[in-house]
Amino acid sequence: MQTRFAPDQLADAQTRESEKILRTCVHCGFCTATCPTYLLLGDELDSPRGRIYLIKDMLEGGKPATPEVVKHVDRCLSCLSCMTTCPSGVHYMHLVDHARAHIQETYVRPAADRRLRDLYARVLPHRGRFRAALMAARLGRPFAPLMGRVPGIGARLAASLKLSPTQPLPKARHKPGDTIRPSALPRRGRVAMLTGCAQQVLRPTINESAIRLLGRHGVEVVLPKGEGCCGALVHHMGREHDAAAYAKANIDAWTREIDGEGLDAILITTSGCGTTVKDYGFMLREDPAYAAKAARVAALAKDVTEYLGTLTLDAPVRTLKGPLAYHSACSMQHGQKITDLPKRLLQESGFAVRDVPEGHICCGSAGTYNLLQPEIADQLRARKVANIRKVQPVAVAAGNIGCMTQLGIGTEIPVVHTVELLDWARGGPAPHGWAIPDALVTAPEIAAPAVSPLAAALG
Known part of the structure; x- marks a missing residue:
């Protein structure tokens, strides 16, 4: 795509990056085939290609955002399915983030x-x-x-x-500042785990499942003081200064641990947060005080399944009868490019994993999207639930609390976190809120997993 930014515009680092992204787009339209809002609404301006044209015109002309631009950018889920589809490698995520920041600065909403x-x-x-x-x-x-x-x-x-939940909220067992050491095994690793914000209120049992599972395999988990929201919620609302403040607080907290006893990884159990933390290096690339630290933190950030995939997990003692649907969150498959690993871990734990038809299409959660665009979010949830029902699962596994909440109000099928199932299969408690009937529990029939290179090196 040809651009005409003035030299003084390109002096700004964010504009310079957006200009590079715009020039990568070749107008092919492959993105329209997998864009959820285009599939629902059929409006070219509600496709990535259409939004790119609107954003280019706004940024190139140095114009304040208009109601038309705001409407179509607001309707974008940031699901990033277009980035998976795009043959030219257009980094749409950074472009739409810039557009949202520009909207926040130049547009007065009702x-x-x-x-x-x-x-x-x-x-x-x-x-x-x-x-x-x-x-x-x-x-x-x-x-x-x-x-x-x-x-x-x-x-x-x-x-x-x-x-909002209909039942009382569970209480967190662990809090920032805690260090949870392996109970029976010598320490084989040390990781930090993001406590975050929404998930720790809605379902702290997810992190507790991960901590138990890691502890059984000799991994020490630290919850550093001072960390909190990853910044994703405000970042996708265009509040870049707020997002940077949250990112810096987390970077400072994790850096203290890195420079202290050291960390093998920073683990994240919410894939939406993982996509953002892995982008800290880009977010703070122009900040001289944080650029290097942010890049180091981003390099250590891993989804919990990525780290579990480096371990040789104990053999499971139980599993579920019947199919288990795997819902791959957009932030997992498109944002972090993690596709097969969570399913493999579940399969190695004896679960009969089934892919959900149209698995690349968003469920409509998307951070605050289901709060701000409820009509579209409801349609996408209904579409996703209908596809889940096609595999007739006994439960749905997912790696993102937003998706779990979104889907949970649309179906009676239990929606649980992948790591909750991996923990339960090895003797942990049932996922929060699901009293698993005895009729669904069976002994696993699986082949022993191969020893990972890391596990072999650690002995």
Whole structure:
């Protein structure tokens, strides 16, 4: 794509990067075939190619964002399916992030929209505030249908209530500052684990499952003081300064551990967070105080399944009867390019894993998307649940709390985290909220897994 940015525009690092991305696009349109919003709405401007044209015109002309641009960029899920499809390697993620930051700086949203976004930005990344908000939402949940009849802001508030848990929130066993040492084995590794924000409130049992599983295999887990939200929630709302502040706090916390006893990896059990943390090096590349530290942290960041894949896990003692559907979160398959590994770990644990038809299409969660674009998110959830039902699973495994929450309100089929199942298969408790019937439990019939190179080196 030909561009006409002025030299003074290209002096800005973000514009320079976006210009490079724009020049990579060859207008082929392959991206339209896998874009969820284009498949639903059929509007070229709701495809990656259409949005690229809008963003190019806005940035190249140095124009404030218009309502038309905002509408179509807001409708983008940032699922990154287009990046998997694109034969030219267009880095759409960095381009749309720049567009959102530009919108945040140049566009004045309607008052109600602005206040709602401010509310989410102030509440969701903070565990205490988020927990209090969810407790209040339980009281307001009966009024969701009434709110849903109010156009615009009412539908969004109704979506928030609908997504809120109906049961009391589980309490976290571990907190930032804790170090959990292996109970029976000599230490074979040391990792940090992101505590984060929303997941630690909604389902802290996910991290606890990972900690138990790692502990059984000689891995020490540290939860550093000072870390928190990865910044993804505000980053995708265009609040780049807030996102950078969260990133820097995490980098400082993890760097203290790296420079202290050292870390083999920084593990993340929420794939949406993983995509962002792995991008810290890019986010802070122009910050002289953080560029090198951010790159080092990003290089150590791994999804929990990536690290488990380097270990030789103990043989499972039980598994599930019947098919297990694997839902690959967009941030996992498109953002981090992790596709087969989680399924292989489940298969090696005796689960009969089935791919979900149209597995590359987003479920509609996408961070705060199901709160801000509930109509489209509901359609995508219905489409995903219908495809899940086609494999007639006894449960659904996923690696992202957003997807689990989104799908969980659309089906009676249990939706659980991959690491919860891996832990349960080796004697851990059942995934939170699911009393697994005895009729679904069976002895695994699997071949012994091969010894990984790391496990062999560690003895």
